[in-house]
Structure formats: C-alpha cells, structure tokens
Amino acid sequence: MSPSPSAAEKIAYLKSLPAIRERSELVYAKAEANQLKHFDVDFDKLNDVAKFVVSLIKRDYDAKDIPTIPPHTRLRHFEIGSKDRIGQLLESWKGRVDNMETVRRLVDLVVVSVLLDAGAGDRWSFEVKPDNIQQKITRSYTRSEGLALASLSMFKEGRFSSDIHRSHQVDADGLCNLPLESLREGFQVDDQKNPLLGLEGRWEMLKRLGESLKLHPEFFAGTESNAPLRPGNMVDYLFKEGSDRPRRKDKYVVRTESLFKVVIDGFAEVWPPSRTSFNGVSLGDVWPCDSLETPGAAADSTDHLVPFHKLSQWMTYSIMEPLETMLNIEWEHSNLLTGLPEYRNGGLLVDIGFMSLKPTEEARGLANYKHNALKPGQPAVEVVPTFEPSDPVIIEWRAMTVATLDRVAVEVRKQLALPNLTLAQVLQGGTWNAGRELASVSRPNTKGPPIAILSDGTLF
Template sequence: MTPTPSTAETIAYLKSLPAVRERAELVYAKAREGQLKHFDVDFKKLDDVAKFVVLLIKRDYDAADIPNIPPHTRLRHFEVGQKDRIKQLCESWKGRVDTLETVRRLVDLIVVSVLLDAGAGDKWTFEVKPDNAQKVSRAYSRSEGLALATLNMFKEGRFSSDIHRSHQVDAEGLCNLTLESLKEGFQVDDNKNPLLGLEGRWDLLRRLGKALKAHPEYFESSENNAPLRPGNMVDVLFKEGSDRPRRKDKYVVRTESLFKVVIDGFAEIWPPSRTAISGVSLGDVWPCDALQQPNAAPGTTEHFVPFHKLSQWMTYSIMEPLETMLNIEWEHANLLTGLPEYRNGGLLVDLEFMTLKPKEEERGLINYKHNALKPGQPAVEVVPTFEPSDPVIIEWRAMTVATLDRIAVEVRKQLGLPNLTLAQVLQGGTWNAGREIASVSRPNTKGPPIAILSDGTLF
C-alpha cells in the first residue's frame, strides 16, 4: 500500500529526530499534571539526581578533564580494562588501507556491534584469552562483553563473505551467517553460559544483510563488484561535506543526514510486530496511553511516541570516527536526545524520582514470578518485569528522554560548564550513575529496578 501524502508526512515526522523530544515533552507535561497512567513522579527529587550525577563525575574525572569527557558512544565499551583496542585495530591496518577505508571498517564494526548490544542477561560472559599484554584470561559481561565478542568475531571475518577481506561486514556475509557461528562467537553454552535473545540477534543480523541489499544508494561501493557494506555510508556523508562550504577547514555534515541513512537504510531490521502505518514500519515507535485522547478517531497517531534509541545510539557512535579521522563537523548535533534505556531510566527509579504505581508494581511482580519459573532464569533480586511493548515501559522511556534533558541542564549549571554536551553528560554521568546504583542496590544481578524481557531486538 502506498501511503497518501498526509500519511507520508506523518511517517516522516515520527521517524525524525525532533519528534523524539517533542513527544517525550508531551508525556513530561502529563507527569507535571499528575496524569501519568503508570508512575508517580516526585519532581523535588530531580535536583538530588543531578547532584548524584555531578558527584560521580567529580569523583571519576579531574576538574581539568571534565570538559574533555568523551562522548557516549559504542566505542567506549571497547576500552574496557583501560585498553584502547580500536587504536590497536587501526594500527594493524596502517600502510595497507587509507583513512577513508579505515573509517569504513570502523563503521562496519560499529553497526554490527550496536545491533548486538541488547541485554545479555545476568549469567552470560565473554572470556578474553591471554596475550602478550594480558597474561591471564578475563571474563567480561553486559555491554563490554558483547562489544569484545563482536570485535573478536569481526577480526575473525565471521561477518565477511570475502576471505581476503575478513575485516569488513557485508550483505552476503550477514545473510550467510549461521546461528552456530554466532553462538560460537559469543561463547554461548545453553547451560553454563546462556545469552538472552541469541536467535533474535541472529535474525537481526540477517535482516541487516537484506537491508544493505535494499538500499544500494547508501551502501554500494564505487568499486566494481565490491560488496554492499554499512561502512560505504561514509562516502555518502563525506560527499555532502565536500559539496558544502567548509567551516574553519572542517567538512560540515548535517546530523540529520547521518540519522536518515541509519533510520531509512536499516529500516528492514525491525521485527514485523513493530508499529507500522500503511505497511511502513516505524521501528522504535510505540503507542503511549498517557497521550491517548478519549474518543480519538481510528488511526490517529497523536499518542505515538518515537524513541529510535538504537538508531540514535548508532548515530552517536558513527559520528565519532568521522569527526576525529575525517575532520567532519556535525551540524545540528543537539537534535539527538538522551537514550531511553535501562541504565538512564533505572537511575530515575532507584533515586525515587519515578515510582511505579502500586497496581503496576503488583502486575510486574506477577510477571517476574512467571518468568522466574522458566528454565535458566535466576530467582534472585525480585523486580517488576514487563514486556518491551508494555505501556509501563513506554511511559518510563518517554519520561527518561525528557528528564535527561533537565538533568543535563542542572549538571552544566552545577559544574559551571555550559558547553558540556548531552553525549558527555550521558557518558560521564547518567549512564555510569545508573549502573553504579544498580550494582549497589542489586549486587547479585546488577540489573535495573524494572526488568525488560529481552528478545534481542530492544536495547
């Protein structure tokens, strides 16, 4: 079905960056009026949250280093154990490929690594074998473990169809990837080392391969017979910068241009169950009942709230190597929002800015009990549990987006650093704060105060 002009405009809006912040603000306004359906909000606690974040930033960074906090991107997770693995990887390519191809390869890696960064569960780890620099094996869990597993698979050529170019990700390599290969790459043992959503991740990567084939305008190479790769988007973006006037010797590229490649070029990765209009999948867009008007006309979309968390996470992450290695300056980067995921959102719940209404907490605990009875599920540290599509999770995520903007304002004010970016506040502050308070509050699992049942596609 071809969308009508008005429907096409609605789809374009809901897939845009401004829509994320605008719709989240509508939910925040409902909270101000005491009209949320699933949470109570104590606005007096917002200052306490900001103070806690500032305390951690001051603890973890010297005063002179705070203005230079790196942005919150996937590349940070490769640095676990204070080892710059991305720098080492780039060094291994020196003299064999140029800077443009180096960045293409990094984008290849970033794309699959972001897609594989769904919740891993509390039992899974990835063991890094000893080498010259590291004398003993070390096991890593969660986002860092997933990052290192992906890096290892990338270096082994598991995502490439060309044995002579193993350090790349291409359409055929993804479409031909087997579940067994992915399971082996993640060191999964169903009994001893289970990974949540393994088949969901596998299906996601195969859909990525199909997306690359569906969008040659972004992923085709100028080389004859070269494979379709995520990294080829670098050429599209660099051309935009080359075609526009430079700014202080920098190539200026619109952040919206990169986001459009990510949101449209990877549209086919989303499961068919996601929200759609006229057969067009919107991806990470969900109906929010706090915005639902009584007696609303059928087909209305005024209560849809877009998050595009994965697409924004990928955008933040791709921006970094293009900025540092290709001298690109990003225009309108402030359109990107805070990321509505369980570390940032968990911080708000653990510090009691948001509290589940009693009825919803009771329902979440019943869900937890049912899930705990499944094989392999831990029955420790009971927390309310919900499906990704549950109205509780949608309301929580919307409030997280809007509240992160306000936390950033307070953090800048308390630090006296008005130019600190939202990406820096996420990296140095809220994400780490959410993880730290979770580890103190729930030391056995270090999980969030509200659990989301992961299927490997919600991040």
C-alpha cells in the first residue's frame, strides 16, 4: 500500500498540467453516469458540435490551408481587421535589437496582454485612430480584440516600462508604480459612456505581476548584468534548457512543462488571495467541485479540487509561438496542454444543447441576473442565467468544457481526415469562433455567452 501523498505533493500535482485533464475527466465520468449536480448532458449532440466546428473551418480556410491553421494564441487577437500589427512592430525593431531581445519584448507584451484579457463587459470598446491623415476612419473594437489592441497601444507608449529610453519593455518597477489613472486612460474608460468591467482588478493584478517578477529572479533576471526584471527574461531561462539538451533536427528541444512551471510558479503571486489555498499555499485557478465530493472525506483531502489554470495555459500557448518561430525551439509534450475552459468554448456546448442547466439552477441563475440588473449601470437586455466565478455551476461547466474539447477535437480530426491537427489549431480554427458566432446569433444585442459570469477583472 503506497503512502498518502504529502501536502507538498498534493500542491505540486494540482499545479501540474496532467492534473487539469485528469480531474476534468473525473467530472466527465460523472456526467456519463448521470451524476452531475448542475447540468444535464445530451451526448448525442457531441457530433453536432464537431460538425458545426468543421463547417466553420471549411468556410474560413481553403482545404490546402487547414493543416497550417495557426495556433490559438494571444497573437491572433492583434491581427483583427487583417492587419499585421505585430509584423509592423517587429519591423520597427529591425536593426536596433537582436533576435533574443525581439523575442523578450514579444513575451513582455504577451504576458501583460494575457493578464488584461478578462471579460470586458458588453458596453466597453477601444477606439483605434488612423495611422495617418489619409486614413480618416476611426475603428472601434470590443472584447478580446479590443483588450489586445489596448494593451498593445499601452505597451508601445511605454506605460509598463520604468525606463523612458527603453519604452518597449515591461519591467517590475514599471508595473509596481503604474498609476490606476494611466490604465484607465490607456483603456479609454469612461464610467458612464465606456465602462470596463474590473478595471481596478486588472490594475491590482499588474501590480502583483511586478511583485512576482521581484520575487522570482531565477526566471526573470535575465543574463545581462543590472538588467531590469522582466517577463521576457524567461526567454533566456528556457533557451538555456534547449541549449543544454541534445538538438533534434537542428532544433532546440524544451519541455512544455518547463515553460508552464515558469508561468505557474513565477507568476504565483499574481492571483488574488481569495482563490483556493491549501496548506497556506495559493493554488490559483483551482476550485472545489461538488460533483467530486465524497461523504466522509478527510479534512485535508484535495480529491474534490479541479485545476483549470486557464490563464496560465493561455499564456503558455501564447509564449510558445514566438519562441518556436523565432528561436527555432521545438516543444516537447505540448499535448499536455488542454482546451481552454472559458465562455466561448463552454458557450458553444450550451448553445448547441450538449449541456443544459438543470431547472433549479436555471431559476437560480435567472434570479441572480435580476438582482445584478438592478445595480446602477447594468443594461437589462438579453436575460441569461448569471453566476459568480466561484459558483459550483461555473466549476462544473468549466470542467466539462475541458474534457469535452478533447472529444470534439477527435471528431474534428476524423471529419477532416487530418489526424495531426493539434488541439490549439482546433481551438483557433473552430471551437472559439464557433462559440462566438453562436453567441452573436443567439444574443445579438450583447453577443455574450448563454451563461454569464460576474467578472471582477481577474477571472478569464
């Protein structure tokens, strides 16, 4: 009989990539046994989900281009309007900095942009002014793309840097000393005309990011003497692993787990103290799932906790891309990353009818919506069940999303006859866009999800 795992071992497991998929699979098994607490599941609709995703992929990509669908990363959001903004940024740096520094800067941008990518709400938008006087049209962008362009604009303006001579960087002092008013201005927030959900939560998160950089110099100090502590300095840490290991076809091989460890441990202090803790250690995006609770379980049991680490995975996916394309890095064990449990992927499953709230939960969610709609500034349109991020409904929904996305990906590969299509490609080419399109058709006023989460700017 093997000894019970120690507290340290439990924590390490819950902060690992395998735990995300394994714990979500336990929730899916409950669904197969008709033992979920909050949702009913129509497994016959799984094929409908896959067919809809495939139809969008075939609509949006020529057959020859489907195998090269780009991965689902934050960099895609900068391309809104078919404009290569990152390419323009890289061009502006050409000849001024070397390749390593270019990638460090991209990682700096990706990290803050991902952290600022919480739900913006239905009333916020970001205006992008014309590049020159010949272009007279000012365009507005909302949601993830709007947040991406706002973060890019603030990055280029040097709002996250403490060095006026090196404005295109993100560093610890720049973040710790960032005024709330600077973030408000950067997001073009007007509490009456252009309100952004969770502005102060985003600000506090960026300041905690600055503290995390200071607490983890092993990841963020870089190799240059007296270099500022930056997220992008993780590039040096990861590149060293690739340099120390045997190459594979002239590529530097780096474990995906190594990058995920930097994100999970190096940014551990970013998460609000209200998140789940165990043995005095904050676990981040880990939540109790009542469908996994066992009567009589030991007080120190963690068997009912389900890790998602959605933002950490989103950041990992997004950091992998520039290191792969610009530093010739090959990622080992990238298949450990899961689908992202957020409202577009999860909304797809609800809108198609694969998952539906049990009647009692539907009524409770609608009561929550009514209570929230009475608050000042809340638009009373498109009634949807509404819950706090910590509500058991949301935990169960997110766990089912992770496990179901794996199954959707299998069906999509079969229908396209492309067995090597990655999960990141399925997310980008299909499920995320499918969730957004169904939301736009089903709820045209807000284009929001079928189940609303009350955002504080720290849940993604």
